[in-house]
Amino acid sequence: xxxxxxxxxxxxxxxxxxxxxxxxxxxxxxxxxxxxxxxxxxxxxxxxxxxxxxxxxxxxxxxxxxxxxxxxxxxxxxxxxxxxxxxxxxxxxxxxxxxxxxxxxxxxxxxxxxxxxxxxxxxxxxxxxxxxxxxxxxxxxxxxxxxxxxxxxxxxxxxxxxxxxxxxxxxxxxxxxxxxxxxxxxxxxxxxxxxxxxxxxxxxxxxxxxxxxxxxxxxxxxxxxxxxxxxxxxxxxxxxxxxxxxxxxxxxxxxxxxxxxxxxxxxxxxxxxxxxxxxxxxxxxxxxxxxxxxxxxxxxxxxxxxxxxx
Amino acid sequence: xxxxxxxxxxxxxxxxxxxxxxxxxxxxxxxxxxxxxxxxxxxxxxxxxxxxxxxxxxxxxxxxxxxxxxxxxxxxxxxxxxxxxxxxxxxxxxxxxxxxxxxxxxxxxxxxxxxxxxxxxxxxxxxxxxxxxxxxxxxxxxxxxxxxxxxxxxxxxxxxxxxxxxxxxxxxxxxxxxxxxxxxxxxxxxxxxxxxxxxxxxxxxxxxxxxxxxxxxxxxxxxxxxxxxxxxxxxxxxxxxxxx
Numbered sequence: 001x002x003x004x005x006x007x008x009x010x011x012x013x014x015x016x017x018x019x020x021x022x023x024x025x026x027x028x029x030x031x032x033x034x035x036x037x038x039x040x041x042x043x044x045x046x047x048x049x050x051x052x053x054x055x056x057x058x059x060x061x062x063x064x065x066x067x068x069x070x071x072x073x074x075x076x077x078x079x080x081x082x083x084x085x086x087x088x089x090x091x092x093x094x095x096x097x098x099x100x101x102x103x104x105x106x107x108x109x110x111x112x113x114x115x116x117x118x119x120x121x122x123x124x125x126x127x128x129x130x131x132x133x134x135x136x137x138x139x140x141x142x143x144x145x146x147x148x149x150x151x152x153x154x155x156x157x158x159x160x161x162x163x164x165x166x167x168x169x170x171x172x173x174x175x176x177x178x179x180x181x182x183x184x185x186x187x188x189x190x191x192x193x194x195x196x197x198x199x200x201x202x203x204x205x206x207x208x209x210x211x212x213x214x215x216x217x218x219x220x221x222x223x224x225x226x227x228x229x230x231x232x233x234x235x236x237x238x239x240x241x242x243x244x245x246x247x248x249x250x251x252x253x254x255x256x257x258x259x260x261x262x263x264x265x266x267x268x269x270x271x272x273x274x275x276x277x278x279x280x281x282x283x284x285x286x287x288x289x290x291x292x293x294x295x296x297x298x299x300x301x302x303x304x305x306x307x308x309x310x
Numbered sequence: 311x312x313x314x315x316x317x318x319x320x321x322x323x324x325x326x327x328x329x330x331x332x333x334x335x336x337x338x339x340x341x342x343x344x345x346x347x348x349x350x351x352x353x354x355x356x357x358x359x360x361x362x363x364x365x366x367x368x369x370x371x372x373x374x375x376x377x378x379x380x381x382x383x384x385x386x387x388x389x390x391x392x393x394x395x396x397x398x399x400x401x402x403x404x405x406x407x408x409x410x411x412x413x414x415x416x417x418x419x420x421x422x423x424x425x426x427x428x429x430x431x432x433x434x435x436x437x438x439x440x441x442x443x444x445x446x447x448x449x450x451x452x453x454x455x456x457x458x459x460x461x462x463x464x465x466x467x468x469x470x471x472x473x474x475x476x477x478x479x480x481x482x483x484x485x486x487x488x489x490x491x492x493x494x495x496x497x498x499x500x501x502x503x504x505x506x507x508x509x510x511x512x513x514x515x516x517x518x519x520x521x522x523x524x525x526x527x528x529x530x531x532x533x534x535x536x537x538x539x540x541x542x543x544x545x546x547x548x549x550x551x552x553x554x
Binding site: 011045048049050051070071073074076078080081082084085086087088089093097098100101102103129145 | 313316317320323324327328389390391393394396397398399400401552553
């Protein structure tokens with residue numbers, strides 16, 4: 001379990017993290033969201049013991065990072081932002097170095113290295129120096145390094161940044177498969193990633209938590225929650241047909257797509273059944289019809305901008 | 311202690327993974343040759359000792375050691391690997407010491423490879439090899455002093471060129487501190503103990519006697535304490551500067 005209590009980090013006069021408190025338990029995959037400069041990376045740097053806090057505490061499995069840094073660091077696997085690695089080493093040398101530092105000796109070293117190489121599929125680049133690797137491979141080397149000691153806590157700062165869609169998918173699958181008995185914290189600004197891998201999301205802005213919940217809970221805060229999107233073959237006045245329906249708050253025309261409309265639900269009630277009934281009885285010229293769970297992007301924007309962001 | 315060894319090994323091997331170590335060693339040997347035989351008048355002196363060889367070492371180190379030291383921490387900060395290194399379960403103390411030792415051993419290897427000069431003087435005459443050994447040891451310790459300054463300067467910036475220039479400047483200061491030219495330049499009203507203290511901090515004060523074969527434990531102790539102090543300063547600087 002990770003307990004973060006009243007964590008504050010100041011750089012001179014600038015407050016990067018402002019009295020942050022939350023708890024993460026085993027099995028949770030926590031997505032850390034926020035605009036650039038919101039304090040995501042700084043929070044991760046404090047949890048991993050790279051930076052020391054200006055106030056508050058981080059407790060991992062009963063160990064306080066400021067009092068027992070070595071114990072905490074042994075529990076954590078960390079992929080820093082940009083996945084820095086020693087460029088002049090080969091992948092294999094680098095991973096062996098990490099295995100040794102993580103306390104493996106003798107035959108275990110080769111065994112552990114082989115295990116992580118298989119896990120993130122690095123076989124083809126084992127003998128290459130890291131500086132010659134592509135961005136995707138470099139990130140995977142960073143990931144391999146982080147899971148070397150099968151850590152209880154995995155902290156990944158933008159793990160899929162710069163990867164192609166296949167690699168992203170692979171990394172997400174990996175994170176999900178690792179997550180069962182671990183604590184995983186990932187920071188990202190790719191919102192689809194949160195719905196894809198996270199069981200919980202925290203949105204921070206200006207160093208403070210502005211939203212905390214499961215991705216579904218956050219989505220339900222969106223004004224598009226339960227909204228119905230229809231695409232028509234011909235112009236048709238939907239608003240007239242729907243004017244009698246109290247559960248519908250508004251009809252929006254999509255800006256990007258022709259003849260596409262979004263019918264917003266008032267309050268938190270599903271409107272799909274009612275709208276579909278009307279559509280059938282009035283014979284709307286429909287080609288597509290679907291219900292939205294809510295748009296995380298929309299929630300993200302509303303909570304982070306309410307905080308007085310740009 | 312384990313971790314110290316692991317990081318030390320990684321650092322030392324990384325010097326040899328790139329051309330850096332080889333270039334350093336080759337240039338070091340060439341420069342030593344030029345200094346000793348051309349400028350030092352090794353043959354003309356007609357004496358079986360290595361005074362001209364060691365006499366130039368402070369000036370040689372002045373540029374060679376900062377070149378090795380400049381990347382020690384600056385590169386770690388520039389590439390972000392410092393974040394990786396310092397979130398591994400290791401002490402900062404071990405990391406600072408391991409990096410220093412790796413670079414120090416590299417200089418030691420370069421120094422040992424000057425053995426042909428030692429062989430030459432033994433072939434030509436009958437030198438006091440004890441004196442020569444003492445001078446080698448003293449020279450290596452002095453190089454450690456330069457390197458420790460470099461470690462601290464390298465920790466203070468992400469830019470290795472700045473780190474190089476800072477290190478050369480500060481090393482220069484410590485080299486000339488004990489030299490007679492500088493001491494004579496002090497105004498007469500300066501209390502004697504200050505002048506003494508100043509000259510006692512100079513590298514030349516300590517190295518001159520070592521290179522003549524007087525291996526005073528106090529001189530070695532001076533360099534030992536000097537190295538320790540600058541390494542502690544390195545750790546402090548890393549702690550302060552790692553955030554940006």
